[in-house]
Amino acid sequence: xxxxxxxxxxxxxxxxxxxxxxxxxxxxxxxxxxxxxxxxxxxxxxxxxxxxxxxxxxxxxxxxxxxxxxxxxxxxxxxxxxxxxxxxxxxxxxxxxxxxxxxxxxxxxxxxxxxxxxxxxxxxxxxxxxxxxxxxxxxxxxxxxxxxxxxxxxxxxxxxxxxxxxxxxxxxxxxxxxxxxxxxxxxxxxxxxxxxxxxxxxxxxxxxxxxxxxxxxxxxxxxxxxxxxxxxxxxxxxxxxxxxxxxxxxx
Numbered sequence: 001x002x003x004x005x006x007x008x009x010x011x012x013x014x015x016x017x018x019x020x021x022x023x024x025x026x027x028x029x030x031x032x033x034x035x036x037x038x039x040x041x042x043x044x045x046x047x048x049x050x051x052x053x054x055x056x057x058x059x060x061x062x063x064x065x066x067x068x069x070x071x072x073x074x075x076x077x078x079x080x081x082x083x084x085x086x087x088x089x090x091x092x093x094x095x096x097x098x099x100x101x102x103x104x105x106x107x108x109x110x111x112x113x114x115x116x117x118x119x120x121x122x123x124x125x126x127x128x129x130x131x132x133x134x135x136x137x138x139x140x141x142x143x144x145x146x147x148x149x150x151x152x153x154x155x156x157x158x159x160x161x162x163x164x165x166x167x168x169x170x171x172x173x174x175x176x177x178x179x180x181x182x183x184x185x186x187x188x189x190x191x192x193x194x195x196x197x198x199x200x201x202x203x204x205x206x207x208x209x210x211x212x213x214x215x216x217x218x219x220x221x222x223x224x225x226x227x228x229x230x231x232x233x234x235x236x237x238x239x240x241x242x243x244x245x246x247x248x249x250x251x
Contacts, residue, residue, distance in 0.1 A: 002039070002059070002068040004115075004127050006075055011065040018123040036066060077131070080109045084138055096145045103142040110135060136166070143175050152182040163192065167199045174212050178226060181219050189219050 001010055001018050015032055016024045025031065040054045049057065060067045073079045087102030114131035115124060139162065146155050159176040166172055173196040180189035193208070193216045200206045207213070218226045 001124060002066065003075065004077065004124070006068045006070045006078075009062045009065045009067045013064075014123055015065070018121040021122060076109045080106050083109070084134070087138075088141070091141060091145055096148050100142060100145045100149065103138055103145070106138060107135070107142070136169070136172075140171055140175070143172075143179075147175065147178060147182075152179045155179050156183065163196075167196075168203060170196065170200075170209055170212050174215055177212075177215055177219060181226065186219060186222070190216070193219075 001015055012029070012032065016028050019032070020028060036059065040051055040059050043049070043054045043058050044051055047054070047058070055061065058069055060069060070078075073082060083102050083106035087099045087106060090096075090102055091099035113128075114135075115128045118124065120128055139158075143155050143159065155175070156179055159172060159179055162172050163169070163176050173192055177189040177192050180186070180192065193212070196212070197208050200208055208216070215226060
């Protein structure tokens, strides 16, 4: 809890909700204070600082909560967000090669699912989902940029895995269809659409969105102009959401 919100005051109420949901014990506040003391002792043993120094420089008591102070980009999540920010700026400026490098560097910070070795409660679960969704969005932007650079074959292996992991994700399936078609694998591109449609109908009772259906029709017609679905700085996921709802949802 303190690490994922490093640099911000984490309210006591949030810490207690994470630990005990809506049923904290009568001694909950005292127990929480003991946990904070133990964390400070841990930092002291690692850094060689006294308890007073740890309380002043690392884990600080604030009005209503606690603040974990860290140096800029000391945590992987800070480095990740910084790289994503510069990558998005590069893509918005039309610098796809720079954007690909930054987004790739951001994804290299990941070493598996977020918080994979942490027992999570309600609050941390929301953070975990936020991190995972952010990673998927970055992957969409990265693959779109790689497709604009003509890296069709380079993205096939990654998209094959991503579409299996996310069987209802229309944007990634559309990217996979585009990459397969541009690699001369039209039949496989059509099979990806068939599988996506089957999963959507079986799981949600929904047909694929208009953008994916138009891409499917273009591939059926052997249309060479499918690049219309790849707009600079805007992933297919954005286009699909715009087509379906009339506006693009900001991330």
